[in-house]
Amino acid sequence: MARTRHDTFPAVGLPAEFDDGRAKGPQVREALEAMVAGLDPGTLLPSERSIADRFRVARMTVRNEVNDLVARGLVRRVKGAGTFVAEPRVAHGTTTGSFSHDMRSRGLTPGSRLVAVRERPATALLADRLGLAESDPVVELHRVRTADGVPMAVEYTHLSGVRFPGLAGLAADDWSLYETLAERWGVRVATATHRVSAVALDGTDAGLLGVPVGLPSFAVERTALDAAGGVVEWGRSRYRGDRYDVVFAVQSPS
Known part of the structure; x- marks a missing residue:
């Protein structure tokens, strides 16, 4: 029988056979990761049956490891x-830099689409987060952030309307918030804290990102401070779990 695209193995460094002294699952995983690392995004992988036949393992073992690759965003099923x-993932670091700076440092072109902007009185929660009095004006920005034109995150951020009067009227598509704060008010972010959790995207955010409802995502709550310790912004974002890894830099307390 003629070989099909699903039966063809790429010319990458795969083992000729597996080590009988090791569990088969981890060896299948290593082979699949090597295969994916050596191929361009969009390349069709061999079928699970072909992989099972090639390495003489149970098809369920292959299915489990492919499921793991799908969950990690390394491959996608159609x-x-x-x-x-899959398309390469972007590493989201816990830095003080803006989304735009983060994307440029990775060789990507940042962008944004303004979904909504408004100024409203601070609730008790926002007053506490921003260091304001209740009912003080708060500028609320709702944006979709993109990299090379691909939607990557939905961002909801809040800033003081007292500290930044007229900010709401400046917001636009492909507009840099941090550059505006620096140029107009001389304010720069010095430190930032992040709280990261895993959530499933709801219908609203999934629709804005053009992905299925329920896709795993990283929920990032961010508080950015200036050099004097004043709050510059507080917000929550949803980063696509299929396109992002979260990377933490740590060091010894000593």
């Missing part, structure tokens, strides 16, 4: 077509 190498 119903009726097969499994493909």
